[in-house]
Amino acid sequence: MMMALKKYSFLLLLLFFIFFHFYCFPIIPCAKASADIILIDPGHGGHDLGAIAKLNITAKSSPKKTTITILEKDLSLRLALLLREELQEKFTVYLTRLDDRYVSLEDRSSLADKVKATLFISLHFNSTADHTAQGIETYYLDNHQDKAVKKVEAIENAEISGTSPIVNHILIDLAIKMTTRASKDLAMLVHQASVSKIHQDKYPIKDRGYKPGLLYVLALSKRPGILIEGGFMSNSKELERIHSDSYLKSYAKGIAVGVKKFFEKKPPVLGGRGGAEKKKH
Numbered sequence: 001m002m003m004a005l006k007k008y009s010f011l012l013l014l015l016f017f018i019f020f021h022f023y024c025f026p027i028i029p030c031a032k033a034s035a036d037i038i039l040i041d042p043g044h045g046g047h048d049l050g051a052i053a054k055l056n057i058t059a060k061s062s063p064k065k066t067t068i069t070i071l072e073k074d075l076s077l078r079l080a081l082l083l084r085e086e087l088q089e090k091f092t093v094y095l096t097r098l099d100d101r102y103v104s105l106e107d108r109s110s111l112a113d114k115v116k117a118t119l120f121i122s123l124h125f126n127s128t129a130d131h132t133a134q135g136i137e138t139y140y141l142d143n144h145q146d147k148a149v150k151k152v153e154a155i156e157n158a159e160i161s162g163t164s165p166i167v168n169h170i171l172i173d174l175a176i177k178m179t180t181r182a183s184k185d186l187a188m189l190v191h192q193a194s195v196s197k198i199h200q201d202k203y204p205i206k207d208r209g210y211k212p213g214l215l216y217v218l219a220l221s222k223r224p225g226i227l228i229e230g231g232f233m234s235n236s237k238e239l240e241r242i243h244s245d246s247y248l249k250s251y252a253k254g255i256a257v258g259v260k261k262f263f264e265k266k267p268p269v270l271g272g273r274g275g276a277e278k279k280k281h
Contacts (some may be wrong), residue, residue, distance in 0.1 A: 005281075036263060037092045039117035041217065042080035043124040044073035046102025051127035051235040055243060070233060070243055073100065075124045079248050081232060083123070086256035109220030109250070119186065119224030119259065122217050125242060126233040134238045135206030136198075138191035139227040140183035142176055142212035148166055180222035184212075185265070190226060190258030190280055197254030205231065205238075 044050035050072025056065045077097070084093050094115045096108045112120050126133070191210040198205045208229075218225045230251055231242040241247050 005216070036090075037093045037115055037117045038087055038096065038119045038121065038259065039096065039112050039115060039221075040080045040083055040087075041063065041096045041108050041120065041122040042073070042076040043122060044071075044076060045097050045100055046073075048102055049073055050076065051125060051233045053239050055128065055236070057240075070239060071127075072125045072127070072233060073123050075230070075233075075242065075248075078245075079123050082190060082248055082252035083255055086252050087259060090260065091257065099213060105217050108217060109222070110225055112221040112225075117221070117223060120218065120221040120223055121190075121255070121259075122215075122225065122227040124227060124229050126229040126232045129234070131234050131236070133232050134235045135208040136191075136194065136231055137208035137229045138187045138194070138210040139213040139215055139218070139229070140187040140210065141215060141225070142180045142184065143214065176219075178222060179218075179224050180212075183218070183226060184210075186224055186258070186262045187193050187211075187226045189261045189265070190228070190255050193258035193261060194228075194251060194254035197257060198247070198250050201250040203241060205241070217223060219256075273278070 011185050052072070053070045054067050056067050058064070059066055077100070080100075082096055084095060087093050094111070094117070096111055097103050108122075109120075111117075126137075187210040191207075195205070195207045213227070215227050218227055232238045233242070
């Protein structure tokens, strides 16, 4: 009787540990121990679906076309898991979520402090009323006057729109001063490496460039970071491409190359203050 009770208690304790570890802490480290810590943020999740699109596919078992629904939250998680595979050999890698759950912008960003992330990389996919729009773009935190970028900001910042505008402006101004220099370098290197790798793998993707944007998830993270828009789900041809495993793997490899080049060029100061500046004599 006592043996059975001990065994039952052990199983309950084990189940509690598994539940507590995986449900309460989605940011499981997946890497060798490294001083350089990267937090990958798969955009959206749970009730926050992100962009929604329909894709016509031909099933292997039937010549007939089938329409499936593609959600941005799923694409961003797929890309995040592939990126983790590419980075974890060299860096300590965390994810803000490992499955389909909702994580607020504030929680995503506070995780960067908890794990003492060196870099923050947020992954998204684009959508617009113009079904001819196509291509990939990479954002870093800074001021700008670009009307097209403001449309992206309106979508990605929607969750935080109810908070105080004054607080938001103060937060962004402080974050810009802390991170912009390093974030711009990171955006340039990641974007160039991604475009190069995708083209090398024979995908005809349009290069929309790397550009500044006032994105709260980057401001809240308070460290060098980028937000990637990996293609337009609203473009049916591009949607078919970005839904494929081979394209996402190619993209993940390109992002990883850019991240590695960034650290080789100028390792950032932990906490994201843009790297050490040269002293003027």
